[in-house]
Amino acid sequence: MTAPTPVKSSCIFCNIVNKLENTEILYEDNEICVFRDIKPASRFHILTVPKRHIQDAKSLTSADKELVSNMLSVAKEMLSKNNLSVEDARFGYHWPPFTSIKHLHLHTIAPESEMGFIGKLIFRKDSYWFVSPEYVESRL
DSSP: OOOOOOOOOSOHHHHHHTTOSOOOEEEEOSSEEEEEOSSOSSSEEEEEEESSOOOOGGGOOGGGHHHHHHHHHHHHHHHHHTTOOSTTOEEEEEOTTSOSSSSOOEEEEEOGGGOOHHHHHHTOTTOSSEEOHHHHHHTO
């Protein structure tokens, strides 16, 4: 029996995950999908998203601990594969209500040292609107 054909969603990330958008997938497994950010804040800016629709970081539950850990692990692997340093990278989630896309996504931005002023503001470490993966994990 074949899986049902995915139907276009109002969620752009669900459409990307289901290959209903013409977006280059850099990595995928059973749980997550990785692709480039359309407005990069540095040379390398990717989004790691769960294939299952989760609205945002506040919607995560303790059952999602492994997923969140896997998302960060894959993001770090992607840096390594692209010869970029984890130490010169910024990782984080936008914290509601400061989310433009209502589908959980982890930003990985590198080199952090090459981010411009606006990028540093939008993706400001440990701010009200952009939180670290460690912060998100600590709430699960």
